[in-house]
Amino acid sequence: MGNPSSNLTSAEWRVMECLWEKSPRTGREATEWLEKRMGWNRSTTLTLLRRMEAKGAVASGTEDGMKTFRPLIRREDAALQETEDFLGRVYKGSLSLMVSSLTKKQLLPQQEIDELYEILREMEAGKDD
Numbered sequence: 707m708g709n710p711s712s713n714l715t716s717a718e719w720r721v722m723e724c725l726w727e728k729s730p731r732t733g734r735e736a737t738e739w740l741e742k743r744m745g746w747n748r749s750t751t752l753t754l755l756r757r758m759e760a761k762g763a764v765a766s767g768t769e770d771g772m773k774t775f776r777p778l779i780r781r782e783d784a785a786l787q788e789t790e791d792f793l794g795r796v797y798k799g800s801l802s803l804m805v806s807s808l809t810k811k812q813l814l815p816q817q818e819i820d821e822l823y824e825i826l827r828e829m830e831a832g833k834d835d
Contacts, residue, residue, distance in 0.1 A: 714763065714784060720744055721754050725764065726781045730774035 714722065724739045725731060731739070737751045755775050758764040766775050797804040805822075814822075 713761075714788070717754055718758055718761075718763065719784075721751070721758060722763065722777055722779065722781070722784065725775060725777040730767065730769060730776040732769075732772045732774050734772075736775060 724736050737748045740746045740751045759766055763779050764775050765778050766773055
């Protein structure tokens with residue numbers, strides 16, 4: 707089946723955001739959350755939850771006699787997979803090309819520049835191990 711986080715659609719990401727915020731959620735809770743934020747109806751939400759369960763991204767169970775849903779993918783894992791897919795697809799895997807492209811269009815605040823330097827220093831120090 708592959709990694710379920712590697713092919714989440716935009717709509718599925720919204721469902722995951724709902725479940726990452728609070729889990730488990732009943733179908734009713736998820737429907738209300740997504741209706742408020744996305745304008746989706748009950749049928750849309752439940753269809754997505756069933757599809758995502760079949761995909762292995764979401765699990766259902768029963769709690770106090772009510773069907774509940776919880777994510778099977780951690781937000782960090784899904785974000786990393788999405789980032790790797792994007793980097794490979796758009797920038798041919800080159801992180802420096804991506805950073806260069808982003809910084810040509812907008813100035814980075816000094817705090818972000820400092821954070822990037824720190825990340826690079828940590829990566830460089832890790833290579834010595």
